[in-house]
Amino acid sequence: MKKTYTFKIEKGLRAEKLILEYLERTYDEVVWYENNREKQIAGIDFEFKKNEWTNFYSVDVKGNLKGAFIFVYPEEIAKKKNHRMMHVDMERGWVVEYERIGMIDYIQKSSPPLKIDKNGKKYICFNVYKDNLKNKIEFFRTFPLKNFVAPKKNLSKVLDKYDPIDL
Helix, strand or coil, X not given: CHHHHHHXXXXXXXXXXXXXXXXXXXXXXXXXXXXXXXXXXXXXXXXXXXXXXXXXXXXXXXXCCECCEEXXXXXHHHHCCCCEEEEECCCCCEEEEEEHHHHHHHHHHHCCCCEECCCCCEEEEEECCCCCHHHCCCCCEEEECCCCCCCHHHHHHHHHXXXXXXX
C-alpha cells in the first residue's frame, strides 16, 4: 500500500509543478501551497489572479486525466473549498479545467452512474469530449500545456511504431 500512496504523491506533485508553470505564465500573482497541509486538505493547491481582478481564485490539481477521461469523486469535491479543478494528463500534457461548484451542480442534476474504485470510493468517469461538458459546466475547457515534455517511456512507444531508416 505504501508504494501506491508514494506514487500518488509523486504524480500529484508532478501535476502541480506543470500547473505552476502554466499559472505563472498566465496570471500576475500565483501562490503555491505545496507545504500548507490545511490549504491542501481544503483542495487549494494554488491561488492565482490577474492585476485587474479584485480577488484570487483557487484551484485543486489532479493528475488523473487519461486521454479523454477524467475521474471525479463527488464526495471529495463537495468537501473542498476551492473554485476550480484542473485534471492533468501526465502522458500527453493536456489539462481539463472547470468550476468545482458547477461540476457538483451538474452531478446532482444529471445523476450520472457512479463507479467504485479499488479503495471503495465512489467516482464518475467522464469522457470530456463525448459527454459535452463544455456546455453543461461553468468554465469548462481543455487546453494543452506549452513546453510539455513527454516522459521518455512515451517517446520510445512512438519511435517503436517506425522502422529504422537505413542510411
